[in-house]
Amino acid sequence: MLFLHRVSFDRPLVEGWLWILAVLQVTCLRRALAFPIHDTNPLFQFSDLVRLRHLYTADENIQLHLQITENGEVTGAKEQNIYSLLEMKAVKPSVLVIQGKKTLRYLCMDSMGRLFGSEVYSETDCHFREVPLSDGYNLYFSEKHRMPLTLSDVRTGGIGTGRALPPLCHFLPLVNKVPVEAVYLTLDPFEGLGDSDLGEGSEDPFNMVQQTDIFSPSLVS
DSSP states (O other), X not given: OHHHHHHHHHHHHHHHHHHHHHHHHHHHHHXXXXXXXTTOXXXXXXXXXXXXXXXXXXXSSOEEEEEEOTTSOEEEEXXXXXXXXXXXXXXXXXEEEEEETTTOOEEEEOTTSOEEEESSOOTXXXXXXXXXXXXXXXXEEETTTOOBOOSSSOOOOOTTSOOOOOSSOOBEEEEOOSOTHHHHHTOOOOTTOOGGGSOTTOSOTTOOTTOOOOOOGGGOO
């Protein structure tokens, strides 16, 4: 009789603890869902998928790195340099925007398959679909024009035409060996500031002490 009484007494206690545990689990779940997942903001989507690479391609005669020059030409260089250093950013799965780190020009392709470096971003011309190959190389196709990225003058039709791919269209993304500091140390000198404008050896080479019309917002009461 005592045993039955103890069971009837402990059952509400156990059920109470189970109810408390269930409430705690739901609370923890809600709290976990309340914290945002890293980089889920659409403004920063795929922000961790930015790569600094050199796109290397070669055939039996030549080895080249794709580069974007100051005037917007897309050519090939035998060695890695500041113009072949590219920032490759995913904008959606398997689709990249490629930008020259030095010139800040976007790699683009027109409707004829010609490559150029643009100062203005265009979703039509500046999106490339990356197609990995089994040998470690990649193919890149214009998402809009469906033509392969190549450093060859040979032009072909789009994807699915049955034509052979042009030479120099297999690219290997290579890790950067050029010091990133070199990209910024080669900036153009300040315009309008010649050597004669500086008072070499002077304690006030920019003549700031003699200027009496300097205005600071912090001095305004």
